[in-house]
Amino acid sequence: MAKQNTVFKDAFNRCLGLLENSDSLASEPELGNQLGVSRTTIRAILTRLEEIGLIEWSKRRKAVLRKPSAEDYFPTEETDSLSEIIERSFMRRILAGGAEPGMQINELELAREIGTGTTSVREFLIRFSRFGLIEKRPNSHWVLKGFTPEFALELTEVREMFELRSAAAFAHLPDDHPAWNELDAIAALHREILADVDNRYREFSELDEKFHLLVHQASRNRFIVDFYDIIAIVFHYHYQWNKTNARQRNARAMEEHLVYIEALQSRDPAKIEGACRQHLKSARETLLQSIN
Amino acid sequence: MAKQNTVFKDAFNRCLGLLENSDSLASEPELGNQLGVSRTTIRAILTRLEEIGLIEWSKRRKAVLRKPSAEDYFPTEETDSLSEIIERSFMRRILAGGAEPGMQINELELAREIGTGTTSVREFLIRFSRFGLIEKRPNSHWVLKGFTPEFALELTEVREMFELRSAAAFAHLPDDHPAWNELDAIAALHREILADVDNRYREFSELDEKFHLLVHQASRNRFIVDFYDIIAIVFHYHYQWNKTNARQRNARAMEEHLVYIEALQSRDPAKIEGACRQHLKSARETLLQSIN
DNA sequence: AATCTGTCTATTGTAGATAAAAGACAGAAG
DNA sequence: CTTCTGTCTTTTATCTACAATAGACAGATT
Numbered sequence: 001m002a003k004q005n006t007v008f009k010d011a012f013n014r015c016l017g018l019l020e021n022s023d024s025l026a027s028e029p030e031l032g033n034q035l036g037v038s039r040t041t042i043r044a045i046l047t048r049l050e051e052i053g054l055i056e057w058s059k060r061r062k063a064v065l066r067k068p069s070a071e072d073y074f075p076t077e078e079t080d081s082l083s084e085i086i087e088r089s090f091m092r093r094i095l096a097g098g099a100e101p102g103m104q105i106n107e108l109e110l111a112r113e114i115g116t117g118t119t120s121v122r123e124f125l126i127r128f129s130r131f132g133l134i135e136k137r138p139n140s141h142w143v144l145k146g147f148t149p150e151f152a153l154e155l156t157e158v159r160e161m162f163e164l165r166s167a168a169a170f171a172h173l174p175d176d177h178p179a180w181n182e183l184d185a186i187a188a189l190h191r192e193i194l195a196d197v198d199n200r201y202r203e204f205s206e207l208d209e210k211f212h213l214l215v216h217q218a219s220r221n222r223f224i225v226d227f228y229d230i231i232a233i234v235f236h237y238h239y240q241w242n243k244t245n246a247r248q249r250n251a252r253a254m255e256e257h258l259v260y261i262e263a264l265q266s267r268d269p270a271k272i273e274g275a276c277r278q279h280l281k282s283a284r285e286t287l288l289q290s291i292n
Numbered sequence: 293m294a295k296q297n298t299v300f301k302d303a304f305n306r307c308l309g310l311l312e313n314s315d316s317l318a319s320e321p322e323l324g325n326q327l328g329v330s331r332t333t334i335r336a337i338l339t340r341l342e343e344i345g346l347i348e349w350s351k352r353r354k355a356v357l358r359k360p361s362a363e364d365y366f367p368t369e370e371t372d373s374l375s376e377i378i379e380r381s382f383m384r385r386i387l388a389g390g391a392e393p394g395m396q397i398n399e400l401e402l403a404r405e406i407g408t409g410t411t412s413v414r415e416f417l418i419r420f421s422r423f424g425l426i427e428k429r430p431n432s433h434w435v436l437k438g439f440t441p442e443f444a445l446e447l448t449e450v451r452e453m454f455e456l457r458s459a460a461a462f463a464h465l466p467d468d469h470p471a472w473n474e475l476d477a478i479a480a481l482h483r484e485i486l487a488d489v490d491n492r493y494r495e496f497s498e499l500d501e502k503f504h505l506l507v508h509q510a511s512r513n514r515f516i517v518d519f520y521d522i523i524a525i526v527f528h529y530h531y532q533w534n535k536t537n538a539r540q541r542n543a544r545a546m547e548e549h550l551v552y553i554e555a556l557q558s559r560d561p562a563k564i565e566g567a568c569r570q571h572l573k574s575a576r577e578t579l580l581q582s583i584n
Numbered sequence: 585a586a587t588c589t590g591t592c593t594a595t596t597g598t599a600g601a602t603a604a605a606a607g608a609c610a611g612a613a614g
Numbered sequence: 615c616t617t618c619t620g621t622c623t624t625t626t627a628t629c630t631a632c633a634a635t636a637g638a639c640a641g642a643t644t
Binding site: 001002003004027028029030039043059060081082083116117119120123139140141234 | 617618619620626627628629630634635636637
């Protein structure tokens with residue numbers, strides 16, 4: 001196949017969601033906006049909805065005939081884009097599996113194992129190389145540099161520089177900047193999760209990413225914001241496969257976040273720097289501990 | 293063609309160089325090391341050398357029959373790798389040509405204009421995207437964010453953070469670290485060029501890159517070192533197409549470098565910070581001036 | 585015993601082809 | 615006259631194929 005129709009399938013599934021609570025659908029351009037896809041894809045979705053008897057479609061009329069059932073949805077495995085599949089598969093190999101630093105990475109072999117063409121793997125590796133974990137030998141293979149303590153130290157060194165600066169900039173955002181409201185919402189969510197931490201500590205990972213990204217964005221510097229991608233992906237995958245003490249670790253981090261957030265809200269530079277440093281220090285320690 | 297044989301042509305040309313001052317060639321593996329290519333390529337080179345009557349080749353014997361002449365060399369246009377060609381072509385379009393921020397970038401069109409396949413253009417754009425000048429709309433085009441004053445300010449902000457830290461780290465390198473010798477050599481070259489600045493000011497660009505890279509490497513942080521790529525490419529191409537006051541600008545920068553280098557050699561943190569800040573400040577001003 | 589050459593295989597870099605998705609435009613419907 | 619639909623064209627994402635290049639191995643040479 002030249003191209004997977006995952007965009008179609010994913011949008012189709014989301015369209016079934018829209019269909020649950022309504023007895024007709026909006027216009028094609030409007031649907032396109034709602035689902036974030038082009039009209040071409042919308043029309044493919046409408047065609048299929050009609051085929052499986054979910055709607056009656058004639059020009060502007062899109063009447064819902066019945067509610068969607070579980071079988072109407074495409075299975076979730078089919079809605080992931082190829083690059084997501086490659087990313088997951090690759091990250092599992094290098095973080096979970098016993099991948100030695102210095103190991104060669106073979107495009108062809110990777111492609112065969114994942115069951116995809118080499119082009120996609122190549123493009124993934126090129127995109128991934130900016131994370132500093134792999135390196136290309138021109139006209140030859142890639143070399144895995146490995147998820148080592150050195151990597152973690154270099155990563156956190158830059159992270160700390162960037163986050164301290166961003167946090168300081170946060171205090172100078174104008175009072176009517178939307179970031180303040182988002183910060184309040186994030187603080188509230190922290191308290192909510194902490195109140196039921198035993199059951200909800202798994203939600204921390206996503207919350208953590210959202211909070212730190214918000215802080216980094218205050219720098220108004222694309223390089224600082226982009227760099228946060230690297231941190232996010234490392235934490236995301238690393239914790240996904242390393243769950244020792246997750247509950248306790250997350251609870252502690254959330255407490256620190258709350259102190260950090262209050263400091264931001266106070267707009268007091270010294271207080272902000274202190275809280276930020278404290279949190280970054282323990283984040284670094286946690287990361288380093290979990291590597292060895 | 294599936295693959296250009298630019299590696300062969302470039303290595304061949306360099307091999308002619310080796311051949312100029314010697315009447316026989318080393319063994320195949322040894323030549324491979326000297327030219328940085330595989331034995332397969334070496335044997336292709338030897339075959340051609342024999343064909344055009346430059347050597348007599350039989351097993352270990354590779355006797356030089358005559359000195360290479362100008363026609364023996366491949367033209368330089370044919371020795372550039374495809375990615376270099378694409379990079380130059382693209383940079384010319386966005387830096388020299390009137391490329392508006394927000395403009396769409398079309399892979400197919402770019403490929404046609406450069407006369408290459410889309411795969412190579414795609415891969416180039418992916419690699420290039422880390423420089424923060426373009427951005428991808430998934431399943432759709434790339435958007436040019438433009439070489440704007442904002443870009444320059446964001447770039448220099450991070451650069452200053454990184455270089456100040458690297459310069460400070462430089463002072464703590466052990467006395468027997470090779471960087472000290474390289475620094476001396478770079479200082480000497482500065483003085484040499486300054487002594488004949490009217491004729492040699494064009495050599496500054498390369499020297500500048502070498503010096504700052506040396507400083508950044510003292511950080512021993514892959515993210516800091518890698519970031520210097522962005523600065524290098526921006527300065528490299530930007531100055532290539534913007535030559536107003538080049539002589540004066542370069543002379544001033546070299547003077548500043550010498551002060552900066554002396555500060556590094558003194559290992560005095562305060563002095564280093566001062567000289568570094570001074571130089572970065574005028575580098576930023578120069579860059580900003582040349583954008584508007 | 586070490587290094588070299590002859591030969592063979594495997595992998596990378598790039599072009600070209602094709603289905604999926606985006607998007608343009610004219611005429612239809614409100 | 616604005617927004618929609620029908621239709622068509624263009625572009626992107628991905629696969630496959632193949633020449634260039636790297637690299638492996640056994641036997642030859644020093």
